[in-house]
Amino acid sequence: MSEITDLRAYLSELEALGDIERISREVDPKLEAAAVTRLSTERRRPAPFFENIGGVAEGFRMIGAPGALSSSPGHPLARISLSLGLPHTTTAAELVAHLAQAGTKPPLPPRRVDAASAPCKQNILLGEDASLDRFPIPFVHQDDGGPYVNTWGVIAARTPDGRWTNWSISRVMMIDGRHMTGLVLPSQHIGMVWQEWEAIGEPMPYAMVQGGDPGIAVVGGMTLPAGVDEVAYLGALLGKPVDVVPCETNDLVVPASAEVIIEGHLSASRDAVEGPFAEFHGWALPETSPQPLFSIDAITYRDDPIWPLAAAGRPVDDSHVAPAAGISAEVVTILREAGLPVTTAWLPLGAACFWTVITVPQNWREALPGMDTARFVHRIGEVLNGNRVGRLSPVVYVLDDDVDPSNDSDLLWALGTRVHPYLRQEQWYGPIMPWYPCFLEEELHRGWGAVVVHDALLPAVGSGRVPQASFDGVFPADLRARVLADEAVAPNA
Structure with a gap:
C-alpha cells in the first residue's frame, strides 16, 4: 500500500x-x-x-x-x-x-x-x-x-x-x-x-x-x-x-x-x-x-x-462508521481506566449508533473476585453515566466476548437469547442528546432521560453455562480438524 x-x-x-x-x-x-x-x-x-x-x-x-x-x-x-x-x-x-x-x-x-x-x-x-x-x-x-x-x-x-x-x-x-x-x-x-x-x-x-x-x-x-x-x-x-x-x-x-x-x-x-x-x-x-x-x-x-x-439517512452511511469507531474506542478507554476488564466495544451500525455493545472476557471473574454479574454491570453503568461519551447511546448491552459485536448475526443471536425481557437492567438518568427520536418530546425538550444498561452476561464457565450449538461448540476437536482439512482440500465440492 x-x-x-x-x-x-x-x-x-x-x-x-x-x-x-x-x-x-x-x-x-x-x-x-x-x-x-x-x-x-x-x-x-x-x-x-x-x-x-x-x-x-x-x-x-x-x-x-x-x-x-x-x-x-x-x-x-x-x-x-x-x-x-x-x-x-x-x-x-x-x-x-x-x-x-x-x-x-x-x-x-x-x-x-x-x-x-x-x-x-x-x-x-x-x-x-x-x-x-x-x-x-x-x-x-x-x-x-x-x-x-x-x-x-x-x-x-x-x-x-x-x-x-x-x-x-x-x-x-x-x-x-x-x-x-x-x-x-x-x-x-x-x-x-x-x-x-x-x-x-x-x-x-x-x-x-x-x-x-x-x-x-x-x-x-x-x-x-x-x-x-x-x-x-x-x-x-x-x-x-x-x-x-x-x-x-x-x-x-x-x-x-x-x-x-x-x-x-x-x-x-x-x-x-x-x-x-x-x-x-x-x-x-x-x-x-x-x-x-x-x-x-x-x-x-x-x-x-x-x-x-455524504448522503446521510438510514444506516449504514458515512455518518455512522466514524462515530461508531471513535465512541467505541473512548468507551473501552474509560472502562479500562476504571479498572474494569473489557475486550472491546462497538456501536452497531445498523442501529444508527443508538446502541453500545460492550464485551468482556469470559474469565472476568478472575480479575474481579467476589463480584457477581449484577454488580459488575452496575459498575460499568456507573462509569458510563459519569462520562459524556457514556451517555451518547441510550441503550447499552454487556455481553461475553464469545460474540463479535460488529457481526450482526452474532449480535442478534446474543441479544435474542441472553437479554431478559424486563429484568437485569438499570436506568441511569442524566443529560441526553437532542437528536434521538426514540425519546419522548418532553424528554428531548428538557434534555434529560435514561440510558438503559442491560446485564446479558452468561454464568461462569462450569457453573451452569452450556456450550454453543455451533461447529466449534458441539463437535469433538479431532472431528473438527478432519472436516476442516477436507474442506481445505475440496472446498464446496
Whole structure:
C-alpha cells in the first residue's frame, strides 16, 4: 500500500480494491448526485466518483460516500481503515484497539509547510470573487432547507484565547454564494468554541476543509474529548504530523493537500434559519432552528477539485462508521481506566449508533473476585453515566466476548437469547442528546432521560453455562480438524 497523503491518493487505493465506480455521464448536483450516493450506500456498492458535474465549470468533480462501508468482500471497514493508515483488512475490534491506543500517545502537532507550493493554494478567490456559485454544492434530500455545503468536510475553529483548536464535522447549509448557516449546538465542540466568541460579542473565525488527508474527516466525525486538538490526535494516530498552511484571511491553519478551503467568520448571534436536513437516525424530520451566519471571506482550491458528499439517512452511511469507531474506542478507554476488564466495544451500525455493545472476557471473574454479574454491570453503568461519551447511546448491552459485536448475526443471536425481557437492567438518568427520536418530546425538550444498561452476561464457565450449538461448540476437536482439512482440500465440492 502506498502512503496516503490526500484525498486523491486515497481514491487511488480504493480504486485498486475495486471500491470506486467512475461515472462519466453528466450528473446534476441537485439531488441526483446524492440519490446515486444514497443508493450506493444502501446496496454496498463502490463509492461513486462523479467526473462530470452539471451546471459548474469543467473539471469540478465529486466523490460520494468516501467514509461509508466498503464494497470490498469481507472488508466492510476498508474505507475508514485506509483513511487512518491501516490495512484494508482491519476488523472492528482491531480498529477500536488502534484508536484507543492512539489516545494514550502524546499529541503530534501539525507541521507548517510552504504555502506557495501547497495544492490547496493553486486557486485563490478573495472578496466578492469568493462565491460558492461556481462550486458543485449538493442538494442532498428533496425536503432539505437548501443545498448543503458541508456533509463530509471539517470546520476548524479556535477559542479566543487560543488554547483549543477544534476540527469537527457539522452540517452547513448554503444560503447564497457568500453566506451559509449550520448546526452549532451547545453540546457540540464547535458550539462550545462558538459560545466563547458569543460571550465576548465577536464573530468567530472559521475555515471549512473539503478533502485533504482522508483521516481528517474521519477524526472530525469522532467524538474526542473536549479540549483535544483533532489534528494533533490524527498526527499521533498516523505517526506523522499533518502538513498545514495558513489561511488567507485569518490565523487558522488548514491541510496543505485540501481540495477546497472556505474561510470566513461566524456571527456572534443566531441570525439565520437552518434546516431541515435528513439525518443519521434515518428520519427526514421537518425541523429548523436559529443558527449563526457563516460569512465567506476567501475560497482557495486545487485545480480540478473533488468535493466529498455524504448522503446521510438510514444506516449504514458515512455518518455512522466514524462515530461508531471513535465512541467505541473512548468507551473501552474509560472502562479500562476504571479498572474494569473489557475486550472491546462497538456501536452497531445498523442501529444508527443508538446502541453500545460492550464485551468482556469470559474469565472476568478472575480479575474481579467476589463480584457477581449484577454488580459488575452496575459498575460499568456507573462509569458510563459519569462520562459524556457514556451517555451518547441510550441503550447499552454487556455481553461475553464469545460474540463479535460488529457481526450482526452474532449480535442478534446474543441479544435474542441472553437479554431478559424486563429484568437485569438499570436506568441511569442524566443529560441526553437532542437528536434521538426514540425519546419522548418532553424528554428531548428538557434534555434529560435514561440510558438503559442491560446485564446479558452468561454464568461462569462450569457453573451452569452450556456450550454453543455451533461447529466449534458441539463437535469433538479431532472431528473438527478432519472436516476442516477436507474442506481445505475440496472446498464446496
